[in-house]
Amino acid sequence: MSAFDFLPSFPSSPNPVLLFGLLLLAGFAGGELVQRGLRLPRITGYVLAGLVLGTSGLGLIDKRLAAEAQMFVNIGLGIILFELGRRLDFKWLWRDRWFAAAALAESALSFFFIYGALAYFGIQPLHATIAAAIGVATSPAVVMLVAQELRAEGQITERALTLVAINSVAAFILATMLLSWLHHEYRASWLTMVSHPLYLLGGSLLIGYLASGAAILLARWIGKREERQLVMLLGMIVLAVGCAAALNLSVMLSLLAFGVASRNLDRNHELMQVNISHIGQIFFVVLFVVTGAILNVNDLIAGGGMALVYILARFIGKAIGILSLTHFSGIRPGSGGLLCLALTPMSGLAIEMMHGTTRLYPDFGATLAPIVLSAVLLLELIGPAAVQFALRKAGEAQEEEK
Amino acid sequence: MSDPELDFKPSRGFSMGVELELQILNSRDYNLARDAADLLALLEKTPHPGAVKPEITESMIELNSSVHHRHETLIAELTRIRDTLAEAAGRLNLRIAGGGSHPFHAWTDRRIYPTERFKRILEVYGYLAKQFTIFGQHVHVGCPDGDAALYLLHALARYVPHFIALSASSPFQQGEDTSYHSSRLNTVSAFPLSGHAPFVHAWAEFINYFNKMKGFGIVESMKDFYWDIRPKPEYGTVEVRVFDTPLTVERAAMLAAYTQSLARYLLLERPLTPLRDVYLLYRHNRFQACRYGLDGTLVDAYTQRHTVIRDDVLDTLKVIAPHAAELGASTALGELADDIAAGRDEVAWLRQQYKSCGSLNDVARMQSELWMGHALATA
Numbered sequence: 164m165s166a167f168d169f170l171p172s173f174p175s176s177p178n179p180v181l182l183f184g185l186l187l188l189a190g191f192a193g194g195e196l197v198q199r200g201l202r203l204p205r206i207t208g209y210v211l212a213g214l215v216l217g218t219s220g221l222g223l224i225d226k227r228l229a230a231e232a233q234m235f236v237n238i239g240l241g242i243i244l245f246e247l248g249r250r251l252d253f254k255w256l257w258r259d260r261w262f263a264a265a266a267l268a269e270s271a272l273s274f275f276f277i278y279g280a281l282a283y284f285g286i287q288p289l290h291a292t293i294a295a296a297i298g299v300a301t302s303p304a305v306v307m308l309v310a311q312e313l314r315a316e317g318q319i320t321e322r323a324l325t326l327v328a329i330n331s332v333a334a335f336i337l338a339t340m341l342l343s344w345l346h347h348e349y350r351a352s353w354l355t356m357v358s359h360p361l362y363l364l365g366g367s368l369l370i371g372y373l374a375s376g377a378a379i380l381l382a383r384w385i386g387k388r389e390e391r392q393l394v395m396l397l398g399m400i401v402l403a404v405g406c407a408a409a410l411n412l413s414v415m416l417s418l419l420a421f422g423v424a425s426r427n428l429d430r431n432h433e434l435m436q437v438n439i440s441h442i443g444q445i446f447f448v449v450l451f452v453v454t455g456a457i458l459n460v461n462d463l464i465a466g467g468g469m470a471l472v473y474i475l476a477r478f479i480g481k482a483i484g485i486l487s488l489t490h491f492s493g494i495r496p497g498s499g500g501l502l503c504l505a506l507t508p509m510s511g512l513a514i515e516m517m518h519g520t521t522r523l524y525p526d527f528g529a530t531l532a533p534i535v536l537s538a539v540l541l542l543e544l545i546g547p548a549a550v551q552f553a554l555r556k557a558g559e560a561q562e563e564e565k
Numbered sequence: 566m567s568d569p570e571l572d573f574k575p576s577r578g579f580s581m582g583v584e585l586e587l588q589i590l591n592s593r594d595y596n597l598a599r600d601a602a603d604l605l606a607l608l609e610k611t612p613h614p615g616a617v618k619p620e621i622t623e624s625m626i627e628l629n630s631s632v633h634h635r636h637e638t639l640i641a642e643l644t645r646i647r648d649t650l651a652e653a654a655g656r657l658n659l660r661i662a663g664g665g666s667h668p669f670h671a672w673t674d675r676r677i678y679p680t681e682r683f684k685r686i687l688e689v690y691g692y693l694a695k696q697f698t699i700f701g702q703h704v705h706v707g708c709p710d711g712d713a714a715l716y717l718l719h720a721l722a723r724y725v726p727h728f729i730a731l732s733a734s735s736p737f738q739q740g741e742d743t744s745y746h747s748s749r750l751n752t753v754s755a756f757p758l759s760g761h762a763p764f765v766h767a768w769a770e771f772i773n774y775f776n777k778m779k780g781f782g783i784v785e786s787m788k789d790f791y792w793d794i795r796p797k798p799e800y801g802t803v804e805v806r807v808f809d810t811p812l813t814v815e816r817a818a819m820l821a822a823y824t825q826s827l828a829r830y831l832l833l834e835r836p837l838t839p840l841r842d843v844y845l846l847y848r849h850n851r852f853q854a855c856r857y858g859l860d861g862t863l864v865d866a867y868t869q870r871h872t873v874i875r876d877d878v879l880d881t882l883k884v885i886a887p888h889a890a891e892l893g894a895s896t897a898l899g900e901l902a903d904d905i906a907a908g909r910d911e912v913a914w915l916r917q918q919y920k921s922c923g924s925l926n927d928v929a930r931m932q933s934e935l936w937m938g939h940a941l942a943t944a
């Protein structure tokens with residue numbers, strides 16, 4: 164026993180709280196620099212800070228630390244998906260059916276276009292299909308945070324977020340169904356083939372359903388008190404995130420289902436519209452820093468060319484889907500193009516799906532990852548600016564007037 | 566007579582028209598939305614009677630009826646416009662609500678609707694322009710000539726507390742219960758050109774007054790006067806502007822019928838001589854109506870008696886009954902009398918909703934469900 168045993172040993176084991184604080188401050192600094200210097204959305208700064216600290220840069224955040232931070236990432240994603248789910252209003256989609264049709268067309272066409280383009284360049288069908296399924300989703304986090312940063316409000320903002328909710332669900336369901344094919348390809352038993360997707364879908368939906376039921380009951384008990392409902396909902400979100408992660412279910416789908424159910428099942432309006440994203444902000448910063456940290460610039464060398472094809476095909480698919488049908492919906496003429504732009508971002512969601520599908524079969528991931536992750540990297544940098552441009556151009560940003 | 570805007574176009578037979586300023590809400594937390602432009606664009610593609618126009622901020626929309634002589638055609642038209650508006654709002658996932666104020670919006674969030682006139686108002690009045698996101702009903706009554714219009718204007722001044730108390734529907738503002746029945750009018754009072762018209766009786770005098778004010782460079786057009794009651798020469802009407810927008814179009818039509826019957830009584834029987842003393846008591850009586858609604862007291866300049874506004878309205882309804890009968894408004898005014906007798910008023914309803922639901926978001930939601938009616942369910 165030495166006299167200085169009270170001193171910490173070096174190098175110390177990773178401390179999650181220390182890590183959280185560092186990520187938060189790094190992101191904050193990056194966000195401010197980018198916003199002040201380049202007039203770009205803060206998110207871009209968070210990602211850049213991540214790139215600098217992560218595997219592509221200084222290497223301060225390695226795989227192990229990134230895994231450690233996954234907890235915060237999940238909470239951030241959980242809050243965003245819950246909020247997004249709460250915006251999905253089936254009655255509205257019924258009232259504006261052309262818009263609903265455009266949402267489906269946009270999802271379907273981006274899938275087929277990506278698949279077609281990748282297949283044309285010789286990517287084998289299974290890989291192309293899974294990459295296409297992942298590409299259907301727009302990053303909910305980016306669109307929602309840019310909208311928040313601009314305090315944007317209006318038809319384009321509202322519709323972009325609804326489209327994102329729908330294409331996220333579509334992407335997830337597609338990717339889950341493709342799991343069967345993947346299992347089949349790798350000669351897993353037919354039981355795995357059938358039960359894995361069912362478990363993922365059923366389990367995640369069940370978590371969402373149960374969480375919303377519990378939240379509604381608790382809200383009835385608490386009454387209409389904003390601060391208390393906020394704490395309760397936050398607790399329920401974190402609990403749902405934890406359950407989904409512990410049960411190997413999808414955090415995204417569970418929380419999306421939680422949001423959708425708590426809007427559409429709350430018939431007596433027990434739940435208040437509390438501003439969770441306000442508190443969620445700290446998790447969102449960490450979410451993007453970590454995303455930047457795990458993305459590897461070297462992927463661009465391996466997959467950059469194909470990533471461009473991927474991005475282009477995805478954009479064209481989405482644009483055709485939207486431009487061909489939104490004209491008939493309640494939207495202002497000429498604003499369909501802005502919606503297309505607002506759907507550009509890809510991010511954490513795609514990474515999680517990518518890892519979700521490749522965790523089981525790592526060598527499968529090796530061929531696909533460079534393409535998809537390069538695309539994510541590029542869109543992570545372009546996407547926020549595209550959304551910012553679209554919402555400003557639509558005249559829906561609050562800052563405009565000053 | 567140089568200014569054509571001031572030529573009084575004669576109207577026949579006590580015609581009436583209604584303008585309603587309405588709230589555009591989102592369907593998530595029922596705060597005010599900013600979608601007036603999109604809503605107007607969509608309505609342009611949908612045939613409907615009357616007219617729909619922008620108002621000072623992007624969270625408002627104004628609905629105009631055409632010219633009517635009878636209550637039944639007015640309510641039929643207002644119902645049709647409401648249904649069209651509700652249907653369009655539904656397609657944009659918006660809600661429309663009546664009521665003189667939005668219960669909890671923050672005026673700092675408001676944005677001016679981008680027309681030249683509204684931009685100029687923002688420039689002149691600063692933050693008042695954004696606080697002007699309040700919602701009123703205007704009732705026009707046709708007059709045969711300018712002199713008659715000025716007579717009617719001064720005679721109606723005595724009844725302003727009636728109009729305020731009967732339409733009051735703005736107890737909540739900026740997230741608080743103001744304790745007023747109509748808090749909306751307090752916002753109007755902040756404008757320098759609010760208040761009442763000058764005490765002139767001949768149309769020629771009025772033109773002189775207007776030209777003088779124009780010469781001072783204070784006003785450019787009649788629109789710059791925010792008076793409670795204002796002549797509208799180009800329509801040939803007197804416009805009563807103190808009403809809060811009621812919670813339903815039915816109530817709005819009822820109030821129009823009341824104004825129309827009262828105007829017919831005043832113009833045909835000429836029971837009151839315009840009295841300067843009415844304006845001496847004007848702000849006091851107006852305040853009583855804003856603060857206490859039908860329970861407020863009214864000091865009658867003609868008799869010097871203090872009466873409860875409710876009783877004064879019920880008495881007036883009896884006096885004007887023959888005129889209401891001539892105009893086909895007996896049923897509407899009968900319902901109005903029943904509502905007053907039974908104590909059904911919109912402020913009580915709003916406060917009741919707040920008590921039972923517990924949040925102002927719910928109050929705004931109930932307001933929109935009430936205004937849109939079945940159109941919301943079927944849209």
